[in-house]
Amino acid sequence: MGGSRLPDMASERITLTVPGPHGEREVGLSSPNRVLWPELGITKRELAEYAIAVSGPFLAANGNRPVSLERFPETIDGESFFSKNPPKGTPDYVEAVTVRYNSGRRHPQLVLTEPAAIVWAIQMNTIVFHPWASLAGDTDNPVELRIDLDPQPGTGFSEAVPAAHALREVLREGGLEAWVKTSGNRGIHVFCPIEPTHEFLDVRHAVIAAARELERRMPDKVTTNWWKEERGDRIFVDFNQANRDRTMAGAYSPRALPTATVSTPVGWDELDGLDPAAFTVRSIPERLASVGDPWAGLLKAPGKIDTLLQWWERDLADGLGELPFPPDFPKMPGEPPRVQPSRKNEANWA
Template sequence: MASPRITLTVPGPHGDREVGLSSPDRVVWPEVGITKRELAEYFIAVADPFLRANGDRPVSLQRFPDGIDGEAFFSKNPPKGAPEFVESVTVTYNSGRRHPQLVLTEIAAAVWAAQMNTVVFHPWASLASDTDNPVELRIDLDPQPGTDFGDAAAVAPALRDVLAEAGLETWIKTSGNRGLHVFCPIEPAHEFLDVRHAVIAAGRELARRMPDKVTMDWWKEERGKRIFIDYNQANRDRTMAGAYSPRALPTATVSTPLAWDELASADPAAFTVRTIPRRLAEVGDPWEAIAAKPGRIDTLLEWWQRDLDDGLGELPFPPEFPKMPGEPPRVQPSRAKKEDDG
């Protein structure tokens, strides 16, 4: 029998909102017993840092109507009947299609999203005020089979050095799983393709310095036991879990901002829906000032051009993207070799 509907009082910039929550006792994370109500109350508890990281920008909602063990789907567009405080902005997708996308401007919208069975929030790297030009350069350090969080943590300081040489300040968070996300706030002076090229330039430089530990190879068969720099996460309409977003993993881990001096001893499993509010109360938000001094990607784009001049060209795009200028064939190397031999 479903638990009765309740109403949560949610503070916000326009006063309190009353947000209804149906089936509040429905278990979202069976292994740890976290309910829909507990998830909604988590967003209220982390309102300020959550909105700093995910608000005022296009966001996709990853929804799990039957809990994290059930089927999931993504919502990008505001559904019919959404309350007036759930806003939207028209964006252009990589296909050229334009469509409204959800925007969170107050925490009541995140609580409403929890009512809609949202677990993971995937914000764009650009703001609603200028959706075509990112305000963040994002680099996903993705452990491959045979590597783990510790391997990503060992690589991250070297990436920080590379980005510092390019004039950028770096901020780091756990992915909520095994990886790490490195963010650099940037001026919204370049569109997504330029920012992707800047990420590739940084990744190539890191891979040159750490060839046994870092790879830029798109095809999994070539990556080996190394940390993959997932440069395609910098593309338009490609997102990663936002800071302070829960993950759809058994223990309700959260993608958690860290201070750099925390990285060596950090345990990503320790950061969960139940522990993050206490962490924020005790140590604050390490990303509170992330947007204070945005940098520029000019130096990275100079490195990109240098590599082009040296014969290093464009890299593959995700399969759903249209064929892009200068892109190599989207054929995995082993298959291409068989075709050549045939």
């Protein structure tokens, strides 16, 4: 873990010595004693020290790719905003890559490649890190197929576990090996490493195909219904997390929740009976030291989405078309009207 030295206490600023691939870097940390998680008393300095402790597996999962920073100028209970572009004064060890957004606009986005860059992000009041599914070298083609199992009201993590196991089997039948992590809240994130040969829309269609297959097998337990009024108390298979510039909290990223939980990679054999609340900013360094990183080597054996795309085409032939996109997206080809079913006008629906 990096060291620190204390200057004039009136300035309330310390300097952390952060080891990295290019040697040690000195990273300034202002307001180190500012409490970020009021219920636990976790400070900005403690978060920075957490980042240094987990920087290896954190960068393996989230580094070398576009990342959005969710920044909280005060505490987790205060206002927050997303930061994608390098702000003025960004140090040279924090990289950037030009990405294309759904609007067609292109703009540089932050890329973290070493521990000092994570600490700099925390100095900029970042709590939650949201990495893209593609790498900086080819931002248009994802290296991960991602599925978010999102419990609806009346369900929780324990209800998502059977869905995750069943989804793993579906994905295996589709030629993919799945890895799993807690969301840091009530949900479960399932990732499959894939060859970067298809752009985001294709990967979204592969996700929808897998989600529909899971829904067929567990119709009372999971749903692909985008509109909340149609989901009931089932687990929502969030296919829209596969879209370009749609991200979820990265592996080992803290969450802005009162208990300082962390989105944590786990082994499949850990899921049953797991308490995701046990994985926090304060507990994860010890977990890594004792059990290691369950996601080590995640990208070493990528699969292909060809079979899932065949399922997508099969479903199209059977009359199952495109599903709704997020409201901030431009109108997409084949997309149904963006109106919740209870408000649709039947005369105009076709």
